[in-house]
Amino acid sequence: MARRRGGGLSVVLLLLAGAWLAGLIVFAEAIPDHSADDGRATDAIVVLTGGSGRIDVGLEQLAQGRAKKLFVSGVPRGVLLAELPGLANATPERIACCVILGHEADNTVGNARETAAWMLAEDFHSLRLVTSNYHMPRSLLEFRRAMPGVAIVPHPVIPERVRQNDWWRWPGTTMLIVTEYSKYLLALVREWAGETLTPRAAAGVP
Numbered sequence: 001m002a003r004r005r006g007g008g009l010s011v012v013l014l015l016l017a018g019a020w021l022a023g024l025i026v027f028a029e030a031i032p033d034h035s036a037d038d039g040r041a042t043d044a045i046v047v048l049t050g051g052s053g054r055i056d057v058g059l060e061q062l063a064q065g066r067a068k069k070l071f072v073s074g075v076p077r078g079v080l081l082a083e084l085p086g087l088a089n090a091t092p093e094r095i096a097c098c099v100i101l102g103h104e105a106d107n108t109v110g111n112a113r114e115t116a117a118w119m120l121a122e123d124f125h126s127l128r129l130v131t132s133n134y135h136m137p138r139s140l141l142e143f144r145r146a147m148p149g150v151a152i153v154p155h156p157v158i159p160e161r162v163r164q165n166d167w168w169r170w171p172g173t174t175m176l177i178v179t180e181y182s183k184y185l186l187a188l189v190r191e192w193a194g195e196t197l198t199p200r201a202a203a204g205v206p
Helices: 002-030 054-063 092-098 108-122 133-146 171-202
Strands: 044-048 069-073 099-102 126-132 151-157
Touching: 002 171, 044 054, 044 108, 054 069, 054 126, 054 151, 069 108, 092 099, 099 108, 108 133, 126 133, 133 151, 133 171
Parallel strands: 044 069, 044 126, 069 099, 126 151
Antiparallel strands: none
């Protein structure tokens, strides 16, 4: 009996491992390998800190008139506008009128909540989301959860250091994608738990 149970457990673990690996492959292949700019205008451009080139892309979109304001979420406290990479070459007039820093977020969930509060205060209803391509799936999940009524246009930035072709051959890229995939799965579990448990709690079901 114990041997049969052990065999059944091994089968379950193998199936779970296979499902995890299949999901990883699908996730990796779905990461955008280019930034397709459809030219749509939005109320705001939102840049998430943490990756090279993101602020430059946000400023470029702002200069092209794609939005009224640029919001940079997740800036460490004490950091000034002029100290951020990408803002050194921006004109003072452009910074003063249109670039706002958010200092409350220290992770993607915080980015979504901080941006949601700012969008509400500005009475904005659409945004262009600028972040690294590998970070975009989880960012979209969190942002859509925090702002279900806001139209979100994804604008992925393609980091030079991320080698998407044959990504499994490059340890650094492999670790990055595996880590991001794991975080994405946890975000999905949080979403499922919130949708499943909240109605029960509201109804007084333990």
